[in-house]
Amino acid sequence: MSLARSCRSVAVAAIVAATASANAGDCAVWQHHDVPTPHSRGLLYGVDTGPGGETWAVGRATVQLSMFAFDDEPFASRWDGAAWQTVPVPHPSPSAPGQREASFYDVAVLASDDVWAVGTYHTVGADGFPGFQTLAMHFDGTSWTHIPTPLTPIGGTGGFLNAVDAVAPDDVWAAGTRIAPDVPAINTTAVLLHWDGTAWTEIPDAPWFIDLNEIEDIRAFPGGVVWCAGHFGNAPGDNPWLARWDGHWTLFEGLPVPPGRNGLYAIDGPAPDDVWVVGQSLSPIGTVAVVLHWDGTSWSWDAPDVGGLVTISLLGVGVAPDGTVHVAGVWTNEPSPATPLPFLGRRRTGGAWDILETVTDGPESAWYRGLTVDDDCSAWVVGQQQPLLAAAVRLDGDTEPNPDIDGDGQVGFSDLLAVLSAWGPCSGCPADLDGDGLVGLIDLLIILSAWS
Incomplete structure (x- = not known):
């Protein structure tokens, strides 16, 4: 699940967490696991668990070449059941060392030998100017392959892929944003791509508004139904962007969100008529968590009561097969600027939110974002922590004291x-x-x- 550009410039470190039921005794306890990253500097954006518990996390690692020269490279790690193991990724950028920049933002796992990761990389466009292009790579169990997308670069900047979701080996979806110089008053347009087992194709006529349009996350279902969540406006997070593709586009406007700036950053659900989306709503007095639910007919507001938290942003959501909803993000109890604190949401069962759950034995300053759920007592969360260290915390519902x-x-x-x-x-x-x-x-x- 992705929140790409909004978080690209924050601290370069990584944290992985697994969360479970907020009710004491329902699940096991927090466990720490190291996440080795090259040169000990990195951050994680996305995580996914496939069949048999096959779990991957992706992001970027920063390599310091000299005092003033750095390379950012795409990073992938696989959970082997006991520890996180780095899976080397070839750098997609043709630029010279010290000028290379690339990152994965999301991952989709079909099997140990069928993994997709998407993001962006830095290159030189047809006009000779440097910029970022969409990145899609596939792991076949042995190595990564860079698969071209149909987003032809125009000038130096092409776009970003922020999210990927896989239904089957020949039914994979990716989404993000691209530059749109041919459309008046538009800086970027939302983009949705489909992999049919042979090539990527672009879904035409994605809805757009003036200024910036960006899809942050998607949830794909069998039969070609894809839910997309993001934002549009003069700046990221100005207005919610929510649409469904099922052979034609349906754009949802007039959402039940507070007045002010609203951005949607993650979406998940067990069925096309049971979908959850999370984000944030900015106001002069703070930032409010946004949680919306689609019941097949309409969207409703269903955010947890977080008491006196001044600022809370939800950046990840995952829904278990039994309907349990997990959310993850960041919060502070002070006006901005303030130290970001990890937030591991609440669990919803039977129509009610349970007590607040936070990480007390994890890093003091952290962002939690990418989230994937196995069942109501097992969910991996990824993010980043301060200082520049990689770490992991896991709560496994299969392990009781x-x-x-x-x-x-x-x-x-x-x-x-x-x-x-x-x-x-x-x-x-x-x-x-x-x-x-x-x-x-x-x-x-x-x-x-x-x-x-």
Whole structure:
């Protein structure tokens, strides 16, 4: 899921998280996992889980060539069930080292040998001026291949692909924005592409408004139905852009959003008539989370009550097969400028939002954005953190704390002694029942509550 240009210039670091139910005891505890990136500098924009739990995350890595020379290169990492493993990506830019820039913004996983990643790369146009072009690459289980798109560059700037979603090997969709110098009063137009197993083709006549038009995220369904969410206006996030392609375009206007500047950044849903979209609404007093739901007939406002948070932006959404909705983003409790804090949304089950869920053992300053859901208790989230470090936090619904440390079939004094003897920093040890890298009071309470 993508929020491309809005976040391209923020800190170069990466964080991955997996989130689950907000109700204590429903799911397991947070677990930390390193995300190695080349030269330890990078950030992640998109994540996707395919069949069998095959999970990939993509973004960019920054390589420092000298004191003043840097290259940004597309970055991909695969979760092997125990750790994140970097999958090398050839740099698509023909520019000389020190002048190369490229990034992945989203990924779609069909299988371990059928992975699509999209983004942009820096090159020189037909007129000799440098600019950015759409990037689509495919991984076949062994290596990446750069697949051309039909977006012919006009001048130095071509466009960006912010989102990709795959229904089948011959039914893949990608979307973003392109320059439109041939349309009066338009800077960029929204673009939707389709892969039929052989080549990319552009879906014609995407709706557009004056100034900037950009698709940030898509959700594709069998039968050629694609939901698209984004924004248009003088600046990113000015007005919501929401449309559906099902053989013809339907543009949704008059959405139930607050007055002011509204941008949509992520979309997901289990069916074409059950779709969720999230974003932000800017006002003079702060930024409000936007959550809209489509029930097959109309859009309704359904944002969580976040209490006294001054600023909150939702940048990712994922919906489990049972209808549980996860949202992710960033928040602050101070007026701008303020340190961004990670927000791991709420979970919606049976028509109600549960309690607020945030990362307390993760980085103090972070953005969460790309999000993919396995089930109601397992969801990966990717983003970035400060300072320039890569990190990972995971909450896996398949792993519950086991207070029977000695494995004798009961929880008793020997388990209590195991906790007391390991008291303090002890990442990965059996007594670290809550998985926070520290054996302490919470682990002791887990033992006492399970005493038998």
